[in-house]
């Protein structure tokens with residue numbers, strides 16, 4: 001049987017770990033060539049090396065429009081077009097809104113919301129000629145913002161509004177825009193959180209019904225939902241986990 005993504009080119013942001021890395025792997029297994037984009041060079045190159053010659057590591061910061069333009073120039077020079085963009089890169093800083101630092105506020109908005117916008121801007125001309133697809137990775141916290149992650153959830157809310165509007169703006173250019181809303185997933189997402197504060201937050205989320213440890217899913221499960229949408233982009237919203 002022909003691999004479902006044979007001959008297709010995808011770019012996955014936030015591909016040095018977690019859901020992004022698992023998505024790049026699922027796409028490569030499905031036959032695609034995949035550009036893996038993230039900031040940390042070492043894990044990024046390790047992820048790409050593990051996937052072999054179908055994978056191209058591209059170090060870039062989605063929050064920096066100049067860095068994103070350079071990354072897309074590399075992808076365009078290598079492949080000439082793009083079939084799928086997955087906007088997955090994001091950061092979550094654990095803090096109450098009232099105490100959030102200027103730096104953490106800016107980082108989350110620039111990465112989670114503007115980062116997707118920067119990538120979409122550069123990807124559109126490459127996707128257009130291929131009737132391409134954009135997948136935006138959101139979070140169940142949009143429907144239920146966890147205390148301590150409210151700014152993060154709001155950036156995902158903005159990403160969802162962006163998705164709704166883009167569907168109409170890009171329809172005439174033949175580009176479809178999907179939305180995958182993940183629930184709690186076992187990744188490195190909390191790796192920079194202060195351990196004591198993180199313990200307190202997890203205890204509160206469990207007590208208040210935000211988080212059921214039994215329902216934490218694997219990044220591979222989310223990746224398989226993303227792959228399934230790319231293979232059959234019919235639904236407007238995919239919820240996983």
Ligand SMILES: NC(=O)c1ccc[n+]([C@@H]2O[C@H](COP(=O)([O-])OP(=O)(O)OC[C@H]3O[C@@H](n4cnc5c(N)ncnc54)[C@H](OP(=O)(O)O)[C@@H]3O)[C@@H](O)[C@H]2O)c1
Nearest residue numbers: 014016017018019039040061062089090184185187188189
């Ligand atoms: N884990 C969960 O429970 C959960 C639940 C719902 C939704 N999500 C969403 O799933 C997506 C993936 O998160 P994850 O759970 O897999 O966490 P993760 O393992 O921390 O992955 C996040 C990825 O984003 C990259 N990244 C962060 N800032 C970046 C920037 N400025 N430019 C480029 N890449 C950047 C990171 O790589 P570098 O640090 O190397 O740049 C990393 O590869 C995110 O959109 C997240 O909001 C996660």
